[in-house]
Amino acid sequence: MAKTPGIPARRAALKLLDAVMRRGETLEQAENAALKGVDGPADRALARAIAGETLRWLADLDALIDSATRKRLPDDAKPRMVLRLMLAQALRLGTPPHAVVATGLDLLAGGPRRLAHGVFSTLMKREVSLPDAPTLPDPVRARWGDRAEAIAPGLVDPPEVDLSLRQPDEAAERALAMGGVSLARGHIRLPRGTPIDRLPSFDEGAWWVQDLAAQIAPRLLGEGVGKRALDLCAAPGGKTLALAAAGWRVTALDISEKRLGLLRENLKRTGLEAEIVKADALAYTPAKRFDAILLDAPCTATGTCRRHPDVLHRVSERQIGEMSEIQQSLIHRAIEWMQPGCVLVYAVCSLEAEEGEAQARWIDATFDLEPMPVSADELPAKLRPTPEGWVRTHPGELAEHGGLDGFFIARWRKPV
Template sequence: MPTAPGFPARRAALKSLDAVMRRGETLEQAEAAALKGVDGPADRALARAIIGESLRWLTDLDLLIDSATKKRLPDDAKPRSVLRLMLAQALRLGTPPHAVIATCLPLLTGGPRRLAHGVFSTLMKREVTLPDVPTLSDAVLTRWGNRAETIAPGLIDPPEVDLALKNAEETEARALEMGGISLADGHIRLPRGTPIEKMPGFAEGAWWVQDLAAQLPPRLLGNGEGKRALDLCAAPGGKTLSLAARGWNVTALDISGKRLEMLRENLKRTHIEAEVVKADALTYHPAKQFDAILLDAPCTATGTCRRHPDVLHRIGPRAIGEMTEIQQSLIHQAVSWLPSGATFVYAVCSLEFEEGEDQARWIDETFDLEPVPITAEELPAGLQPTKEGWLRTHPGMLAEAGGLDGFFIGRWRKL
C-alpha cells in the first residue's frame, strides 16, 4: 500500500468523487464514508478541498483532459476521475506538480496510471489555466437560463463563514472583536477556515453559524412579541433560534431525530427556549393555532452550490419533480393550520424556478391567502425584492462582499 504523505487524503477525495458522480450521493454522505481512513484535521481538510474544487470546476477540468487525449475517456473512467483531482490540486490549490504525481498516481496501476501521468504532464507543459469563472454544465445552463451568467461568478471560491447573533444590538461590537464584517444587523461574516469552537462568544452561545440568505426567512416574520410560530422542517435549528431570539414562542417540528438532537444542542448552547417536536409534518395535527408558520421546505438545495458543488452535477429534472410534489403537500398542510390573519412564509434554498417562483404562483392560485410583499427596507443593503414582492437570492449577489446562498422566499397572510 502506498505510504506517500498525503496519499490517504487523495484516496478519500477519489472515493468521494466516485460516490457523488457514479452513485448520486450527496457530498456530505460521500465524505462521511470516505474520510474514515484519514487521520488528522489537516489531511481531512485537504481531502475536502480537493473534492470541492474538483466538483466546482468539473466542466473545465474535463475540457482540459479531453484536449490531451486522442480518444475521449468515459465519464466514469477512473483515470478521468484521478486526473480531475490532479488538475484541481495543481490549478486551484497550488500543489506542485511533482507532489500531485507522487500522491495521486498510486491511485492507479498499469496502463491507466501511465495514461494519467502522460495527460497530466502534457497539460503541465502547456501551462494550461482555468477560466476566471467556472463553466456550468449544459444541463444547468438550460435550467437556470439567463441567470446562469450572473450566478457563476459566485461559485469561484467556497463561501466564508456567516454568523447570526442572538442579540442584534451587539453586531458592531462583535464584528470588531472577531475581525469580521456585517451585512445586516445581527449578522457577521468571517474568513473561512476560522475554528468555530474557538471564536469569541461560542461557549456563551452568543451566535450560531447560518448563511446570510438562510437568516432572511425568519427575519421576514418580524418580532414575535410572545406570539406563536411554527417552524416546519426546523432542524438543525438556525431559523428556530432566529425566531425565538426575536421574541416568538416557537414550536420546532422535524421528522429527523438525529437532526433534532443538533437543534437541541444549539438551543442549549445559546440558552434559547423552544418546543421541539419530532413528527412527520404530513401527518402532524397541532393542538394549538399559530400566529405564523415558516416552511423552509425540503428541496434540491441547488442554492447551496457554493459550499455543496455536488448539486451542480447530481440534481436533474427527476429530483426537482419529486421535491415539488413534497413541497406542495407540505404547503397544503401548513395553510390548513393557519387561522385568519396569520402569516405564512415559504422558503427554499433552491435555484430552480419549479421550487420557487412556480410554487409561489401555485400558492396564489390555490389558497385563500393574501400576498404580503417583501420590501427593500426589510433586506440587507444590495438586495431587492422581485416585482411580485418575493425575494430571490443567488450566489452572484453581493459578490463584492463574498456572495450568499440561493434562496426563494414568499410571504402571505391568511384571509
C-alpha cells in the first residue's frame, strides 16, 4: 500500500520539534538528521516551515489544545507534539483540514490517534484562530519585561530578505530594478522567499545578504581607507564585506573553518579583499594593533527569533550567563589590541540585557575608554539611539516594513 504523500515532511517536522523541545538543539543543528529521507527541496522547505511556525506560535497552539481536552496533556506527550504540528498547518500554513488529518494521524501509529483526531476536529468546528501576535513563553516575557509587548508583533512572520550593497549609493536604483525597497543607505529589502542565487545581479557581487540591524555595526566605524580593522568572530562575513567595501584593511578572525568558507566565497563573488585568520580569539596574538575593532560577540542570538523561533524555547538563564562570561573574556582581549585612537564597536544579536546593556556598563566602569555615543543620523530612518548613545533594536521596530533583528550595539575610543 502506497504511503500518503507528504507524510515524510510531517515526520521530519516532528523530529525537528522534538530536537528543539527535548534536547535543546537549534533547528539548524537538527536538520541533517531530521530531514534525512525527505526528497526534494519543496518537502524539505515544508518540514522547516511546519516546525518553524509551530515554535513561533507554540504558547497559543498549546492554549487551543488545552481548551479541547478534559485532562491536560503533558508538554512532551507525543499527541501534544503532533497536535501542535497539525494546528500550525491549518491555522498558519493554510493546509486544508482533511490533508492535515491524513498526514498527521499517521505520526501516531500505535498511539492515541482517536484523541488527536477528536481534539483537532473539535477545534476546527469551533473555527478557532490565533491572536494577532504570538504569545511569548513565560520565561521570555519575564526576561524582556516591558519590551515583550512591543517585540511580539515583529514575530508574526518569518523575515524578508535584506541586502547590503558594496556601493551604498546604488541602493535606490537597484531596489527599483529588483522590486524591493531601501530603508537605509546601502540597503535593499526583498520579499521573503526571493531566490537569492537567481537574482539577475547575483554574479555581479554587488551585494550580500545581511539583516538591516546587522548592517548598523560595521557602518558605525565609517570610512577606513588604508587603516587596519579587526573583525573579531567574523564569519559568515557580512561585517567583513562591509568594512572592506568602506576601504578598511580587514583582518577577519573566526574559529570555524566551515563558516570562514562562506566568507571566502563571498569575498570572491564580491571582489573584496580581507586577511582571513582561523584562530581562537582567546589565544590569538596579532602582529600589530588595530585602528578599529568590531566585536560581534558570540551570544544567545535571541534577537534572531524572527528567523530562528527555536531560541524562544531553548535559551535559559544559565546559557545567558555563560555567554556573558565569554563576551567579557573577548572584550578583554580586544581592548589589548587597540592602539591609541582605535575605535571599538561591541555588538550582539541578543535581546538579553545581560549581553548588551550590562556589558556596556561594565566596559564603562572597567576600562579607560571614551564612549562614542551613536547619533540618530547614523541609523536607518525612524531608529533612535538610547539616551546613553547605544543602539538597541528589536523585531517590533519598523514593523510596517517587516521589522528587523534584535541587536545591541555600543561604541568607544581608546584615548590618544
